[in-house]
Amino acid sequence: MTQPPGKEVPKSDSMTFTAAWKDLVRGAGQHELWLKLGIQDIKQRYRRSVLGPFWITIATGVMAAALGLLYSMLFQIPVGEFLPHVTVGLILWNFIAGAIKEGANIFIDNEGLIKQLPSALSVHVYRLVWRQTLFLGHNLIIWVVLMLIFPRSLGLELLLFIPGLFLLLVNGVWVAMFFGIVATRFRDVAPLLEALVQLLFYVTPIVWTTKTLTQQGGDAASRAKIAEINPLYHYLEIVRAPMIGEPVAAYHWWIVLACTFAGLGLAIVAMRQWRFRVSYWV
Structure with a gap:
């Protein structure tokens, strides 16, 4: 039927920001499902293994x-x-890299569940972040051992680790959701992200420090400032610094918060536009 002049065509209920937000809320409410699926993923991956996920801990150590x-x-x-x-940099990097690389394939890998299970799309994202969080928890054993070998004066500043980790988890959700949707539509995105993550490892202060560059002065100090353009540096810093007894400058928090809100907005826009198409693309 032709729409009368002067009257707007109503948007589909599935193509609204409200529907996108409701998907995230509904997925969070189905926590029993993605908690069990995440644990099942680990059991399946290390089936018949004696050490199980502790192999990742050993490899990281x-x-x-x-x-x-x-x-x-x-x-x-x-x-x-x-x-x-x-060490702490590598532990956190494993989580970040896992959220990006596995997030790009999250919907493709769960094609069967998406087509057969009537659940929110975000359930698969929460499942991924939960699984990576379990791996992170296993790897924190290395940090405990390290603090026993090289004691640090960890005061109340250590508690900043908690909100820092929370922000890291929230960012894992939007990263997996956004890149998962885009990579499902454009299959070249996943291998591109894998190569990009490898490059980012070397330009992020993990096996080097900005402090060392600053102390060298001259061009090295300038390169230290350029390194701060990398947002992943700030994500690492708000979690790593409290864990190793170092102060965290306030600007790291502000940058991470800005990136978090921008990323969540980007993910919701992607969900609004393409969420209902994912089941056809996988």
């Missing part, structure tokens, strides 16, 4: 020890100062 010892000698930084920096 060995990698941190190797990189920490090597670069502490190259940069002439005491091991007790540099190794915690590298």
Whole structure:
């Protein structure tokens, strides 16, 4: 039927910001589902393995020890100062990289559930973030051991780790949702993100520090300022610094909060526009 002149065509109920937000809320309400699915993912991945997910902990610990010892000698930084920096950085990086790379394939990998299970689309995103959080929890054992070997004066500032981690989890949700939708439509996005994550590892202060560059002065100090353009540096800093007994400048929090709100807005826009099409694209 032709729409009468002067009257707007109503939008589809599925193509509204309200519907996109309701999907996130509904998915959070279905926590029993994604909590069980996340644990099942880990059991399935390490089926018949004696150590299970602790293999990731061992691999991360060995990698941190190797990189920490090597670069502490190259940069002439005491091991007790540099190794915690590298170790906590790697632990957090595993979460960030997992949210980005696995997030790009989250809907493609769950094609069967999306087409057969009447649940919110965000359930699969929460499932991914929950699974990565479990891996993060296993890897925190390395941090505990490290603090016993290289004691730090961890005061009340350690509690800043909690809101920092919360912001990291929230960002994991929007990253997985946004890139998951885009990569489902454009399949070249996933391998592109994997290459980009590898590049970002080297330009993010994980196996090097901005403090070292600043102390060198000259061009090195300028490069330290340029490194702060990388938003991942600020995400690492608000969680890592409290965990290794270092102060956190306020501007790190403001940058992370700004990126978080911008990212959530971007994800909701993507959900509003393409959420209902994901089941046809997978």
